[in-house]
Structures are given as structure tokens and as C-alpha cells.
Amino acid sequence: MSETVESVSALIIQKLLANPKVPRDIDGNCKIMEDLAFDSLAVMNFVMEVEDSLDVSIPLDKLADIRTINDLAACIVALKNKG
Amino acid sequence: MTSLFSKFEGTAGALGSVVAVGGRNPFAVVIEKPVSSTVGIIEGRETLLFGTNNYLGLSQSKNAIQAAQQAAAACGVGTTGSRIANGTQSLHRQLEKDIAAFFGRRDAMVFSTGYQANLGIISTLAGKDDHLFLDADSHASIYDGSRLSAAEVIRFRHNDPDNLYKRLKRMDGTPGAKLIVVEGIYSMTGNVAPIAEFVAVKKETGAYLLVDEAHSFGVLGQNGRGAAEADGVEADVDFVVGTFSKSLGTVGGYCVSDHPELEFVRLNCRPYMFTASLPPEVIAATTAALKDMQAHPELRTQLMANAQQLHAGFVDIGLNASKQATPVIAVTLETAEEAIPMWNRLLELGVYVNLSLPPATPDSRPLLRCSVMATHTPEQIAQAIAIFRQAAAEVGVTITPSAA
Numbered sequence: 132m133s134e135t136v137e138s139v140s141a142l143i144i145q146k147l148l149a150n151p152k153v154p155r156d157i158d159g160n161c162k163i164m165e166d167l168a169f170d171s172l173a174v175m176n177f178v179m180e181v182e183d184s185l186d187v188s189i190p191l192d193k194l195a196d197i198r199t200i201n202d203l204a205a206c207i208v209a210l211k212n213k214g
Numbered sequence: 215m216t217s218l219f220s221k222f223e224g225t226a227g228a229l230g231s232v233v234a235v236g237g238r239n240p241f242a243v244v245i246e247k248p249v250s251s252t253v254g255i256i257e258g259r260e261t262l263l264f265g266t267n268n269y270l271g272l273s274q275s276k277n278a279i280q281a282a283q284q285a286a287a288a289c290g291v292g293t294t295g296s297r298i299a300n301g302t303q304s305l306h307r308q309l310e311k312d313i314a315a316f317f318g319r320r321d322a323m324v325f326s327t328g329y330q331a332n333l334g335i336i337s338t339l340a341g342k343d344d345h346l347f348l349d350a351d352s353h354a355s356i357y358d359g360s361r362l363s364a365a366e367v368i369r370f371r372h373n374d375p376d377n378l379y380k381r382l383k384r385m386d387g388t389p390g391a392k393l394i395v396v397e398g399i400y401s402m403t404g405n406v407a408p409i410a411e412f413v414a415v416k417k418e419t420g421a422y423l424l425v426d427e428a429h430s431f432g433v434l435g436q437n438g439r440g441a442a443e444a445d446g447v448e449a450d451v452d453f454v455v456g457t458f459s460k461s462l463g464t465v466g467g468y469c470v471s472d473h474p475e476l477e478f479v480r481l482n483c484r485p486y487m488f489t490a491s492l493p494p495e496v497i498a499a500t501t502a503a504l505k506d507m508q509a510h511p512e513l514r515t516q517l518m519a520n521a522q523q524l525h526a527g528f529v530d531i532g533l534n535a536s537k538q539a540t541p542v543i544a545v546t547l548e549t550a551e552e553a554i555p556m557w558n559r560l561l562e563l564g565v566y567v568n569l570s571l572p573p574a575t576p577d578s579r580p581l582l583r584c585s586v587m588a589t590h591t592p593e594q595i596a597q598a599i600a601i602f603r604q605a606a607a608e609v610g611v612t613i614t615p616s617a618a
Contacts, residue, residue, distance in 0.1 A: 172573035179350065179371060188381050191360070191367040 134185070134211060140204035143181055147200075159201035178203070187211055232571070235551065236558035240569040243561070250274060251463075251589045256566060262598055264524075264584045265568040269433055269541050270513045271589030273463030275506050278499040285498030292493045297324075298480065301491030309501050310468075316504060317439055317454060319470040323480060326492050328428055328457025329355040331467025333362060334485035335424070335455055336395060340365035343390040347378060347421070349407070351400050351576045356426065362484075365393075372400075372576065375411040382419040392421035398430030398441030402570060402583060404542030406434070410445040417450065424453040432461025432507050433541055438514055462503040466492050517541055517588040520595060524586050527599030532613030533606065544570075545582040545602075552611050553580035559605035565598050 140159040147153045153167055163169055169177065175194070181203070182188055187210050197203050233239050245254040245263075251271035254263050272278060285305065295301035306324060314322040325331040336359030340346045344365040348356055351372040360367045368385075371377035382392065394416055396407045409425060416423040427440030435443025438461070442448045452473060458466040469476070480486060492500075507513070518539075525539035534546045547553040550571055557569040560582070568583040575581050586595075606613055 170573040170578075172576075173578060175350070175369060179369065183377075186380075186384070188368045188384055191369060 134208055136201060136204045136208050139185070139207050140201050142184065143200050143204060146180060146184070147177070157200070159199065159204065161200050162198050163200060163203070164198070181207070185211070232550075232554055236554040238558060238561075240554075240557055243566065245566075248274070252587055252591075252594055254566070256561065259564060261561070262565045262594055262601075264586070264590075264598055265566050266587075267429070267460040267585050268463055268587055269429075269461045269517055269585065270463070270507060270510075271587050272461065272503045272506055275463060275499075275503050277506055278463065278502040281502035282495035282499040286493075286495040289494035291495060293491045295490060296487055297491045298487050303494060303497075305494050305497040305501070306491060309497050309504075312501055312504055313468050314470055316437075316508070317470045318448070319454070320472045320474065321476045322468050322470045323476060323483075323486065324492070324497075325467035325469070325486055326489050327465060328455075328459055328467035329358075330485040330489065331455050331457065331469055332356050332426060333359040334483040335453060335469045335479070336360055336393075337362035337485070338479050338483040339363075339422075339424075339453070340391075340393050345385060345388070345390055345392045347381060347392065347394045349373065349396045351397075351402070351405070352395065353397065353401055353426065353428070356395055356397075360395075365390075373405055373407055375408060375415050378412065379415045379419070382415065382421060392419065393424060394421050395424045395426065398425055398427040398434060399540055399542055401429050401542060402575060402581060403544050404536040404538060404540040406430070406444075406538060406540060407441055408445075409441045409451070410447050413445075413447045413450040422452045423450065424455060425451050427454055427456045429460060429542060431456040433514065433517065438507060438511070458500045458503070461507060462500055464496050464500045464503060466496060466500060513588040517586065520588065520590050520592075521586045523592060523595045524584065524598065527595065528602065531599065531603045531606070533602065533611075534614075541586045543584045543586065545584065546577075547580050547582065547611060550580050552609065553582060555609045556605055556611055557582060559609055560601060563601045563605055565601045 144157055147157060163174055178189055185207060187207055189206060193206055197206055243256060245256055247255040251268055251274045252263055253260055293301040310322040310324050325334060332355035336356060340363040342364035346360050346365045346367045348360060348369050349372055350369050368381050370381050396412055399406055412423060425442050430440040432438040434441050437443060442451045453469055453471045455469045458464045521541045522539045525535055525543050528535035528545060536544045560567060570581040570583050572578045
């Protein structure tokens, strides 16, 4: 359980960059829907990939508050620490 | 002043481009007159209906029509009340008994629509501190029911019992009841859920299981009781939800269960309590259609044969059709720029199907969603396949002949 917001955020960015449609210059402050042009379903499907990599489940109501890559990373770290 | 309507700018733009590409609004098709279960007049033309979910053709059942006429004459055209107030007539209770008996269950609740059945049952069963586990490709009514509930909602990979298991295990030791929600046949893709495997996960983790058989009721299983019957695991399914608006050809939803507490669900279920009940003619038609369905198991055999004919035809002309041949067959196209003209051309040539565009599709690609009926003739299916071939060629849709 040594994940930090920075390390999780880096992992998310790495996963995002595997998709050729994602802009190359993203950082933790990028807004997932607005800056990456993800629709609501694409966000949920991407989150599922991250969940499987990090062995965590993010409840859908928590997802509603997430806008940036760093928000997602902070949410995951909080959930992992709780567990 | 902030406009209330600025949030619709995206929709307006998207709809504008769909209409610009294809010439018409695919979400405003009008069936001017239904000629039979399989043919309707659209834009003045006789059009083959391959997108109406009317799997057994019972929307045009003579028995159901007659029952509706008699019920309207005898009982009037509306109940003007909720099921828990003045909106329950003998007909409503009789239909609940008939549905429960059909499924071999203790009791049934009848709702005014299938959407409300999911909305009501899911939001009422899963309370604060409980946990809902939804298949990722769940219908909007399941997602909306989970939003109306106070429970925590976890999404698992589509039709993936291992992924569900992993997510349930992560919650080990967490207080609260766990309810798994899956569908028998998925409405967009026709994928069938591996219910027996979900049952195994449910048993091992101490969760409850709800199966929405909306598209599999009357379609799968020896007696048409759905995917759970087909897998031989009905006794391990806690709640079956479904609709009358597909194989029974009317409207309304239901939930059946052996849990005696269903009686108290009735008194806590807002989408059941705070809406008017179905009118007598709809209840009577549904009761008659249920009898029709039970009296004619050959409809189910014909339905599956028809599904196989359409599916094989699509594969043969090189279209990317659903993996399994079920009465829901989706043709996946790569881009909306292909799918929109293709859908329009199909309609002009006399075939109506459903156009589904992302994000309403599971994998960001557009679908031409077809639904097959028992009442389609082999000639109508052959004609539909020929029209698909012609439209694909004219529009320049990428095909891979004999891909399978």
C-alpha cells in the first residue's frame, strides 16, 4: 500500500497515453472529460482498467466528483488507505 | 443570466450532424400505421419491422385485442390511482398470480412499465450501507434504479463472473447486504449472461442475485422463463424482473420472488406507490398474451430459427454481427459516418432497425440493432438481408465477406 497520489497519477497518465487518441501533453491537472474528449461511458470504461490494475473498486457516486486525473488518483489512494 | 438550456448544446450539435449526414432524425421515426406485427407504414411506404422487440409478434394477438376490448367495456379505460390506493382491481391481482405461477414463484409485483420495475425494485432493495454490483453494460433503468437507491454502486466487467468475484472479495468484511444485478439477454448486443456462473459467485460470496429477463422472457428456456431457466438455476435467483413490452407485446413490468418480504417492498417502493397503475385493458391484454405465449411454445422455436437465419445472412454478407444468434442481433460498424447513411438507406429501401450511437453503445462504435420476431417469414428475413447487402454496398460500408 505504498501508492501516493503522484505515483497513481503517473500510472493513470501512462495508461491514457497508450490510447493514440489522447493528446501527448497531458498532466495530472487535465480534466478527463473536457480535455481528453472522453464521453461518460469512456470514462467509466477507462476507470475500470485502472481499477483492475490497482485492485480497487471505485463506487459510481465517487466518480461523479472526479474531474481531473489527480482527482481520480486521490480518490484511489483514499480508497486503498481505507481498505 | 445562465440559460437552463445551455446543457443541451452538445445534444443539439450532435443531433444536427446526425440529421445533416443522413437527412432525417433517427429518433423521430413515426410508424404511421402498423399493418401486421412485421410490417408498418413509415414515410408512406410498407416497411419491414426489424427493430421493435416484439419477439413473439403478440402486439397483434387476436386474443389480447379481444381481451382488451372486453376489459375496457367492462371496467373502463383507467384506474386513476396507485396500486396501493384505488389502483388495484381484481384483474391486477389476477395477473400477479398468473405471472408468479408462470415463474413458479411465491409472489409477483406488477409495475406500470419495465423501466419502473427496475427503478423500483433496485432502489428499494438496496438501501444505505448496502452494495450494488452492476454489469457494466446494464440497461439505463438499472443504472437509474441504482442512482435512486442510497447504496454504494460498483460496476463489474460485462458478463465477467471472475471480475465480479474479485470485486465482491474486495468488499469482504464490509457491513451491508450485497445485491448483484445482471440481465438475461443484453438489449443492445444480444449477449446472453452466464447465469449459472453468476449463481456460483453469489453463493460463494453470500450476495443476492437479481436477473432482469426483459429480453429473455418468452425467448430463452424450455418454457420461456428466461436465461436462468435455460441454465437450470432459477432456484438460486432471488429476484426476476421483466417487462410485458417485449415478448408479450403490451406494456408494464414485473418482479417475481420467493422472498415473502416482497409484500413490504410494495410499501417502500416509490416508483410503485406514486404512479397510476396500468389500465384494465392493458392488464387484460397482458393476461391473454401470457396465455397465448404458454399455449404456443412453437413461437419460441420459430423465433430462434428466424434469429439464426438473420444472423447467418449477416455473417454471409460480411457484416460484423453479434457473436451469438439471439433475437437481438447487432451489426457493429466502425464509424458513425458509415452507420448513419447506412441506417437511412435501409429505411429508404424498406427495413426499419434501431440506430444506436455512442455513448449509448458498449464499445464506442455505432450499432445497427435488429430484433427478430417469430412472425417474420423466411422470405421477409431473406429480403432484409438482401436490403442490408444493397445498402452496405451503396454506402460503402467496410465488409469482410465470410469473416466467420
